[in-house]
Amino acid sequence: MKIIQSVSEMQSFANSLKKQGKTIAFVPTMGYLHEGHLSLVEIAQKNADFVVVSIFVNPTQFGPNEDFEKYPRNFEGDVALLEQTKAILFVPENTEIYLLEHLTFVEVNSLENLLCGKSRKSHFKGVTTIIAKLFNIVKPDFAVFGQKDAQQVLIIKKMVEDLNFDVKIIVGKIIREKDGLAMSSRNKYLNEQERKDASVLFESLKIAKKMVEKGEKNPALVIEKMEKLIQTKLTAKIDYVEIVNTKNLQQVKILEGEFLIALAVKIGQTRLIDNLLVGEN
Ligand code: AMP
Numbered sequence: 001m002k003i004i005q006s007v008s009e010m011q012s013f014a015n016s017l018k019k020q021g022k023t024i025a026f027v028p029t030m031g032y033l034h035e036g037h038l039s040l041v042e043i044a045q046k047n048a049d050f051v052v053v054s055i056f057v058n059p060t061q062f063g064p065n066e067d068f069e070k071y072p073r074n075f076e077g078d079v080a081l082l083e084q085t086k087a088i089l090f091v092p093e094n095t096e097i098y099l100l101e102h103l104t105f106v107e108v109n110s111l112e113n114l115l116c117g118k119s120r121k122s123h124f125k126g127v128t129t130i131i132a133k134l135f136n137i138v139k140p141d142f143a144v145f146g147q148k149d150a151q152q153v154l155i156i157k158k159m160v161e162d163l164n165f166d167v168k169i170i171v172g173k174i175i176r177e178k179d180g181l182a183m184s185s186r187n188k189y190l191n192e193q194e195r196k197d198a199s200v201l202f203e204s205l206k207i208a209k210k211m212v213e214k215g216e217k218n219p220a221l222v223i224e225k226m227e228k229l230i231q232t233k234l235t236a237k238i239d240y241v242e243i244v245n246t247k248n249l250q251q252v253k254i255l256e257g258e259f260l261i262a263l264a265v266k267i268g269q270t271r272l273i274d275n276l277l278v279g280e281n
Helices: 007-019 035-047 075-083 123-138 147-162 185-189 192-197 200-213 219-230
Strands: 024-029 050-055 088-090 142-146 168-172 236-245 259-267 270-278
Touching (some): 007 050, 035 050, 035 075, 147 259, 200 236
16 A cells, blocks of 8 residues: 655645546545544545545644543554555654644634534634645545534535635545444543443434424424433533534524534543434435
C-alpha cells in the first residue's frame, strides 16, 4: 500500500493524478479504523479513480480537558485494514501540519456553537481548519464523511459552499454494532458495564422514531421519553438530547418535514454521540 507522510509529496502526487485526468475521493479520519470508516472508503472507491485516506489525530479539535493524548491509536492495525482496499494512506506529522507560527483558522459561525459546540467550545473550529488544510493538500474531487457526525457534515458542507472549495461532499450512513451502538473509535474506552449501557443511545433514538411514526408532533414529549430511558442507565449522563432543523440546527417546535434527532451522552468518562435523520428527502 502506498503511504505518504509529507505534505509536499501528497500535493505532487495529487497533481500528477490530476494531470492524468484522474479523480480523487478523500476520506479524512483520526485512525483506529473500524467498519464505519471502511464503509466510507467503499463509497469513495465507487466515486473516483483513486482514494486517499488520511489518519491524523488533529490536536486543534480537542479541548484542553479532552482526550487528545489518550485517543486510541493503532497504526499497524489501520494499515492492515486498509490493505484490503486500494486506498493511498496519508499520515502527516503534526509538526508539518501545524507549524509553530500557525495563525490561520476557519470558522463556520453560529452552526459551530450549537449541539456539540455548546460543550466542546473550539472543536468545530479545529475540524474546519484541518479539513480545509487537508483539502488543499489532497486536492480531492470528492470527500466522504459519516452521518454519525451529523453536525460536522453540515458545517463542512457550509464551509465548502462559503469558501468555494471545488469538492463534492458525500455522506455515508451510520454503521452500527449488533446492538445498535454506533461504531466509534472511542467505544474502546468502555468497560463491560458501560458497553452494555451504551446501547441506550440507539434505543432512545428507536423510541423517538416510534413516537414520531405514531404521529407525535411535540418535540418536548419525545425528548422527555428519550431522556427518561437514558437516565435508567447508572453510567449515563446526558450532555444533550435535541431535535433540530437539518439546515440551521435550531430546535424545532413541531415535528414535521425533515428534522434531526441528535444526542450526546457521557457513558462513564466516554462521551458518545448518535443521531437519527427523520423525513429525509
Ligand atoms: P473519526 O476517525 O472518528 O474522525 O471519523 C472519520 C470519519 O468516519 C468521519 O467522517 C466520521 O463521521 C466517520 N465515521 C465514524 N464513525 C462512523 C460510523 N459508525 N459509521 C459511519 N461513519 C463513521
